[in-house]
Amino acid sequence: MDLETALSKSAQLHLCDGILRGALLRRRAELRKSWRRFISSECLESLGSLAKGIESFLSGQDAFRDWQFAATVTWMNCDATFLDCVRTIALAGMVEYQPSDTPPPRLLPLDLSKLSSNERFEALYARYRCPLNMGVASESDIAEELLRQLMVQDRAKLEAGAEFGVDLILLKLNLIGIRALITRDLRFLDAVNYFYELPQRSLRRMHANPRFLSFWLCIYAQLLSTPDWQKCGLR
Amino acid sequence: MRVAVIAGSISGGIRIAKEIENLTGLDVFVVVCNVGKRSPLLRWSRELLLALKSFEWGTFTARVYSYSRKRKLIVLPRPLDDATSIERLRSLQCDIGLHAANVIYHDPTISAFRLGILNAHIGILPKYRGRCVAEWSVLQGDPTGVTVFFIDSGIDTGARIVLREFIPSNAWNSVRPLKNMLFGCDARLYRKALEVLMQPGVRFEGNDVSKGRRYYVMSKMFIRIVDEILRDRANLVR
Numbered sequence: 001m002d003l004e005t006a007l008s009k010s011a012q013l014h015l016c017d018g019i020l021r022g023a024l025l026r027r028r029a030e031l032r033k034s035w036r037r038f039i040s041s042e043c044l045e046s047l048g049s050l051a052k053g054i055e056s057f058l059s060g061q062d063a064f065r066d067w068q069f070a071a072t073v074t075w076m077n078c079d080a081t082f083l084d085c086v087r088t089i090a091l092a093g094m095v096e097y098q099p100s101d102t103p104p105p106r107l108l109p110l111d112l113s114k115l116s117s118n119e120r121f122e123a124l125y126a127r128y129r130c131p132l133n134m135g136v137a138s139e140s141d142i143a144e145e146l147l148r149q150l151m152v153q154d155r156a157k158l159e160a161g162a163e164f165g166v167d168l169i170l171l172k173l174n175l176i177g178i179r180a181l182i183t184r185d186l187r188f189l190d191a192v193n194y195f196y197e198l199p200q201r202s203l204r205r206m207h208a209n210p211r212f213l214s215f216w217l218c219i220y221a222q223l224l225s226t227p228d229w230q231k232c233g234l235r
Numbered sequence: 236m237r238v239a240v241i242a243g244s245i246s247g248g249i250r251i252a253k254e255i256e257n258l259t260g261l262d263v264f265v266v267v268c269n270v271g272k273r274s275p276l277l278r279w280s281r282e283l284l285l286a287l288k289s290f291e292w293g294t295f296t297a298r299v300y301s302y303s304r305k306r307k308l309i310v311l312p313r314p315l316d317d318a319t320s321i322e323r324l325r326s327l328q329c330d331i332g333l334h335a336a337n338v339i340y341h342d343p344t345i346s347a348f349r350l351g352i353l354n355a356h357i358g359i360l361p362k363y364r365g366r367c368v369a370e371w372s373v374l375q376g377d378p379t380g381v382t383v384f385f386i387d388s389g390i391d392t393g394a395r396i397v398l399r400e401f402i403p404s405n406a407w408n409s410v411r412p413l414k415n416m417l418f419g420c421d422a423r424l425y426r427k428a429l430e431v432l433m434q435p436g437v438r439f440e441g442n443d444v445s446k447g448r449r450y451y452v453m454s455k456m457f458i459r460i461v462d463e464i465l466r467d468r469a470n471l472v473r
Contacts, residue, residue, distance in 0.1 A: 012376030019463045020374075023456060144449070151451035186374065186457075193454035 020229055025062075027193075028224035032059055035217055037200060043210035050087065054214045057091050062225035065092040070132040070182045075103040078130035083211065085131050086174055089181075090218035097130050103138055109145035117165045124171055134175045135182025143179045143188070146172045150191055158195075158202045166205055170212035177219035184229055192220050236433060237329040239264040241315070241352065243336035245308070246285040249298050251335050254422035255429060264307045264327055268315040268336050316341050324348070331432070333425050334386065342388050351385040351393070353428055355421040357414065359399055360384060361447040364391035369404070369414050370461045371450045379404040379413070381420050383428040384442060390449060395439035397428040408469040409462045 035058040044051045057063065067089070070076070076097040078085055088095050107127060115123060124146075128134055134143060150172050157164045173195055180188035195203075206213045238261055242248030248265035256263045269278060286295055302308035309327070311320045315338050324332075324347035332352035334340070345352050358368025360382040372379045380401040387393040402420065407413035431437060453461075 009376045015467065016374060016376055016460075016464050019460055019467070023460050023463075027456060147451070148449070155452070187371075187448065187450060190454050190457050191451065193456050194452070197455050 021227065024224045028062060028221060031221055031224065038203065038217055039210065039214050040207060043207050043213065046210050047214060053091055054218060057218050058221055063092045064222040064225040067132065067135065067182045068184070070135040071137065073099050073136055075100040075136060076130045076132050082125055082129045082131065085129065086215050089131060089178060090215040092222060095130070095132060097132065106138070107142055109141050112142065112145055117168055121168045121171060124175065128175060131175060131178050132182065134179045143176065146176055147188060147191055150176065151194070155194065158198055161202065164205070166208045167212065170206060170209050170216055173216045174212060174219060177216060177223060180223055181219065181226065184226070186229060189223050189229065192223060196220060236260055236331065237262045237264070237327065238331045238333060238429065239266045239324070239327055239329045240333045241266050241268060241336050243268065244285050245282050245299060246295065247335050249295060251333060251422045251425060252302070253298065255426045258426065258429060260433060261429065264309060264329065265302055266309045266311060266324065268311045268320065268338060269313060316344055321347055335421065340386055340388065345386065345388065353383055353397065353425060354386045355424050356382045356384065356391055357417040358382065359401070360391060360396055361442045361444055363450060364444070364447055365450040367453040368450050369417055370410055370453050370458060373404055373461050373464055374457065379417065381417055381424055383424050392442065392444050394442050396442050397431055397439060398424065400424060404465065405468050408466045410458055410465065413465065
């Protein structure tokens with residue numbers, strides 16, 4: 001009997017889990033030391049009063065909030081702005097929301113891909129005013145489309161050193177990071193890994209939006225501190 | 236049945252043709268397309284290098300000569316989806332194409348073959364579509380293997396699966412040799428798929444995309460994790 005037959009799926013996942021957890025924590029430790037490579041002093045300064053919170057979150061211990069409940073909600077409405085909500089999520093705070101049974105009209109991936117870069121940004125920004133909605137079941141098609149765009153076109157642009165829309169890419173990275181926090185889908189976590197690993201010269205242009213950049217890194221820090229990734233493999 | 240191996244190099248095409256050419260009732264062509272629109276000098280230097288690497292220079296040249304003489308080795312000067320290339324493919328009146336080139340197929344190319352183009356995908360469909368699927372299978376504790384199916388213009392979404400073969404990954408202690416082994420199964424599995432297709436009343440397994448996910452290129456961090464998992468499992472076997 002070969003090993004794959006002999007080991008049940010849960011036993012195999014248990015084997016993988018320790019290795020995955022160790023690697024994520026090592027990356028978190030690395031991020032704790034090296035986040036200044038991503039957020040320069042000028043970037044940090046431009047964040048104003050937010051800088052201190054970002055700095056202590058990235059340099060501090062492994063804080064994370066469990067957002068999995070969001071996957072079970074139909075829709076959430078927030079009074080706060082998109083930026084305020086992302087900041088709260090990024091710093092593992094509590095987002096105030098009102099559950100709703102009536103989600104907005106469905107946004108189709110095809111419709112999204114037809115929009116110009118600016119229109120796409122506006123559409124996502126408005127739709128995900130409460131960014132936790134990125135993790136609800138009805139948004140999985142859009143989440144898949146954002147993942148595809150990031151890992152196919154956007155990745156290719158960054159790797160080739162071509163021009164790219166900083167705001168839109170960072171918005172997508174924040175949203176897929178939030179999706180990963182909620183759904184524990186390893187593909188979404190790995191997309192964040194992939195962009196984090198890109199050479200610094202590819203990421204330098206992202207300094208143009210220090211808020212989105214720092215929120216993204218804080219979300220990544222939470223993803224790395226999340227303990228139960230392999231559970232999704234059993235679903 | 237007329238079959239064309241669509242290859243990115245002569246040596247790649249001949250390797251697969253060699254495996255299937257003695258199947259009874261099969262007429263095999265090798266179509267070499269210009270992947271990456273290389274210049275003639277670059278293209279032929281690469282061909283020469285690949286042929287030399289095969290270490291079977293004598294057999295290889297004999298086969299190339301034989302296929303050329305029978306006009307069964309077709310070198311397309313233009314990209315595969317160019318109108319002239321598609322016209323040339325149509326003129327061969329092939330039933331099946333075998334994917335062995337690093338290209339994306341569009342509908343006009345696929346429909347140049349009566350039954351379509353087969354792909355030996357190094358993952359188990361419908362669960363694992365896209366890239367790095369062997370690595371993702373290992374990471375998520377699933378079996379590795381190869382699926383031979385008829386492609387459509389989507390990413391591993393073709394509806395007709397001809398066969399799936401589970402191939403254990405536990406003897407391999409890192410990703411690269413595991414993937415090389417899986418990629419290297421293509422010729423044998425194409426042969427097996429053609430044998431299935433030549434039987435009367437063949438039935439296909441469906442490829443229900445709702446039962447799977449599309450995967451993407453893996454980060455260096457996750458590749459290192461998969462390497463570690465493979466190494467640990469290989470040690471357990473020993």
